[in-house]
Amino acid sequence: MKRVILAILVLLLAAGIGFAAGAKEAPKAAAKIDLQKATWDQIVAAAKAEGQVTFYAWYFPDYFKEAGIDFEKQYGIKANVIVGDQTANFNKAIAEKDQPVGTIDVMIVGGQWVKTTMDLNLFYGPIKSIIPEADKLAPSLWEVQEGFLTRGFLAPFHRNQTGILYDPEQVKSLPQTWQELEAWIDANPKKFGFCDPSKGGSGQSFVHSVIAHTTGGLEKYKGDTDVVQSKVANWNLAWKWFQDRKDKLTITMSNNDSIIRLNGGEITMTVAWDDNVSDQMAKGNLFKRAKMYIPKFGLAGGGDTMGVLKNAPNKAAALLWIRHITTKEQQLKKFQMVKAYPARMDIAIEGTLLTEEDRKNNAIPWFPAPYKSYMISEFVKNVLMK
Amino acid sequence: MKGSSPLLDTTPLHVREARRRRLIYGLLTAFFVITQIIWVGVPVLMAVLWSLVDPQHPWSFPQLFPEKLSWAQWAYVFKYTNIERALKTSYSVAPLAVLLSFVLSLPTAYVLGRKNIPGKKVFMLVVLLPIIMPGMVVALFLSRVFAAFHLTQSFFGLVLAHTLMGIPYMIRVLTTSFESIPQDIIDAAENLGAGTFVKIKDIFLPMVRPGLLAGMVFAFTTSIEEFNLTFVIGTPTFETIPTILYSFLGYNFIRTNASVVALIMMTPNIILLFIVERILKSDYLSASLGKV
């Protein structure tokens, strides 16, 4: 009796395993046209034949919904815009990666997920040579994103930059150098906050700058594809900087938590992404008087890109969608709707939180991605754990 | 009350005691109600206020209330998200998931609750597995199983997924209810010649009703709140309320819009709750008074 039931359960277990493990067939035949060799017009025609495109984002539902409507009007191709959550989007893409045909055509790629997804080979490419006017889009972002070499696989559509966000009513003189910042932190304990680097890029940017300041600049890491132990030997100086100020710094739980706490009056100065700040202000979550700047000691920036999934059912339509978002009209519209910095270099825009001057002079590039991951785990070990 | 002196008070002792007890209970109830109104009401009130913040007049410290109220955040959610479609999906999957978990759980709970089947302890643990598994494992691996069974992007797949997540609660709670049925009632019924069908209808089902209703409530809320698996196997064909909620409540946290979606989610549930409460209460009374 017992054996019968056990046998049945084992059979069920085996069936479950068998089904799950055995789903790996060879990928379907290549797209009807060779996207790398076709002309743009052929791609547009193929896209129309495909008839629909599914796009995953995790922010700007208002802009992307409008963009979808515009896309449908212009090309007659249905646009499924899903605004989900960053982690959920990537979990789904990763879960589907071994299927011959997935359900996502094109998605936004950003943050630490650039390395994760590129390492797992999720994207079709390179697409830089296919997208029209690719050279007008932030050239550096085509090659390197978040310190990772993306080699033209991911199309920039959006640039953002971290800066210091502050309450002008509470902060009268703006620290530009490290000494000034250190003095400010000493004079205003607990009023400077930054986010836990394992939880948001704004925190990563701040820790990144502290490392630059305490360990002799970022030049020496350039070009490394792996962490060189000798170069990080003196990072204990960076951790000491944090430990010395442990009681005077406030660590927040996410990019948006920093902004929320500023809005709530708990802190008066923090590091934040300019697009986050614009969005929160526009929706009534942050007082309008807030201002941002990039101090002379430099803070990193970057942007987000879009990638076409390797197993996308509608690759041509996906490429057309990317083109659509990166046209002058759409980039301008995006800026007007949500105040997000376009990736196109040939648009004149006004009314941004960070001045063009600051961006030109004080924005700094990230060091290579392996150092970033290392930085995060070391920060946890040496600052949060102690 | 006539006669102020206790010596002259002629009302019988037990009546006075009953009155006093009722007064204490009444005061306690009032106290609890007020505490609950604050305990539950204040956080919810905050959400209501945040959902009504006018985008041009942000709510910041030191304002105690938002400067200006407007429906803009609500308009935004209805205009730019597919909330109506999500509501329809969520509220059509949930009842089916509850029904399916009931059907699948009832026989199992009966055996686990009243029979000494070998391996019972193992089964009791196995039954908990869906909720023990970390969300990441669920999203990455369980979704592949659904894909292998061709259950992705399908309504039936969603119902199955939600049922899977709700079954642990249903089985464990129902098992407990079955355990507490006194054997003598069943023996008495059998002695009186009751067949299986009568036993189920007149003894088992009524006696496990409080636990059954609890299980159904949990299966329902689990379905309404299920996100990880739903996002992977349901979108883009199906959106549910959590998939929209998390776009404002996850990495990109926007408190104003998140409050709107949360309230949209809460309201039908709370109405449902009051209805269920009416049914539950009458059962407590009958069960506790020993009536079946």
Place this chain on the structure above:
Amino acid sequence: MDQKKDVSMIHYFMILPGVGFIVLFLGSSIFITVAQSFGLFSVTGTSRFTFANWKTLWERETIDSVVFSLKMGVLSSIGTLLFAFPVGLFLRKGGAGKRFLASLIKIPLFIPALVAAFLILNIISYHGIVNEVLLALRLIKSPLRMLNDKFGWGVVAIQIWKNLPFVLLIVSASLAAIRDDIIDAARNLGADTWAILFRIYIPLAMPGILVSMILMFIKAFGDFPITSVAGPTYPPSIALRMRNTATLFQEWDKAAVMGVIIIVTTLFMTWLYSRLAQVVEGGNP
């Protein structure tokens, strides 16, 4: 309770729908997680059998996370019970306004965990309503920093707030099954309130108490959203650490080890709770 009834073939088939359904869908996920912890079936595509990933079991960060999650699980399960049981006793008898009270209490049940976390965080923030009221009543001189406290009380508070109705519902179902004539008989025999509580209510409601504590523990131990938002900056819950290990540091196999740790620890604690319940039940005639 006399359960020595004959167990026949039909009973095995009766558990098949419930248990079978679960095994069918979850069997492979668990198998693959365990396999990945030993380096096989790797997400990244390069698989080889190895014990190397298991050394994370000794890493201080893993131990800290597991201990923290255990703390959250145990405290949340005890805490919700402490609040819910008296309320359950109180609501056992009908009465004026009690139905309304019962409905009110149950509202958090329909509020998702993450929403509950943000609602509570909102009111305990630096200039949130709790601080403002305490300041106005002059009970404190400057606002308290209650967010992300090092111990994790914020998380426990949110778990209790959200899950009180959950435990209450189960415990009430158990209490409802206790017949009044038993209580009356005990009173007639001269038992005082404490005796009735400890020798009748608690033992007879023990199945419900046990189930609710187990389910509550599982929820709180494996929690990810509430801890990521309201928990201390260090350590993260084990579920959060598992996710970061995979997606932030791309150590997928190491993350699988943590998955196994989560499953095994939860099953162990569930067994522990059951044994404790048996002891309590057994100690009462």
